[in-house]
Amino acid sequence: MSDKLNLDKLDYQIIDEMINSAEISYADLGKKLFVSGGTIHVRIKKMQEMGIVTGSRLTINIKTLGYDVISFVGIYLQKSSMYEDVAKELEKIPQIVRLNYTTGTYSMFAEIVCRDIQQLKQVLHDKLQYIKGIERTETLISLEESFSRNVQVLEDEE
Incomplete structure (x- = not known):
């Protein structure tokens, strides 16, 4: 797929670094990867235009904000053709x-935070x-999240 996207090793290094620390400045990232901050800016802009980079997110500790229950809900539909309508309704529920x-x-399958x-x-x-x-649901309550991570886009070279 990287051939179709025309990404090189530097693009993948940028993605990998930004996944781990999205707040890093382009100048600092450039220093880390031995290129200019302008090069980083151009590469990020290219990946935004390609739809690879779609924004940045703030990661928060939901427990410290008082959200103590994470659950997963398996949803059985009456008919699979109802998926889009049901998804639109589920999107209106902020806890999902x-x-x-x-x-x-x-x-x-939905993740719910309460x-x-x-x-x-x-x-x-x-x-x-x-x-x-929705025909019926089955709820599983998470007792502990052992880890959460992004996909590794920069594969280890062997």
Whole structure:
């Protein structure tokens, strides 16, 4: 795929560094990769235009903000053709932070972040269950997140 995208090793190094520290300045990143800050700027702009880089995110510790419950909900649809309509309705629920259309047991798989069990109950009982097209759900509560990471785009050279 990198041939189609016309990315070289420097592009992948930039992506790798920015994934680990998005707040690094182009000048500092250039020094680290032995190129100019202008080169970094041009490369980032090129990757934005290609749709590879779509923005930057602030990573927060949700627990310190009082969000103590992370759950995963497998969603069974009445018909798979209802996916788009159901996804639009699920997107309106702010506690749903990720949604995937899946193969296997569930039609959809959602990650939900809540302040407490009571809020999770409200999301599941008062919101999810009333969405047209959802047949039933199965909820799994996360006891601990062992790690979270981005995909490694710069493969180790052997």
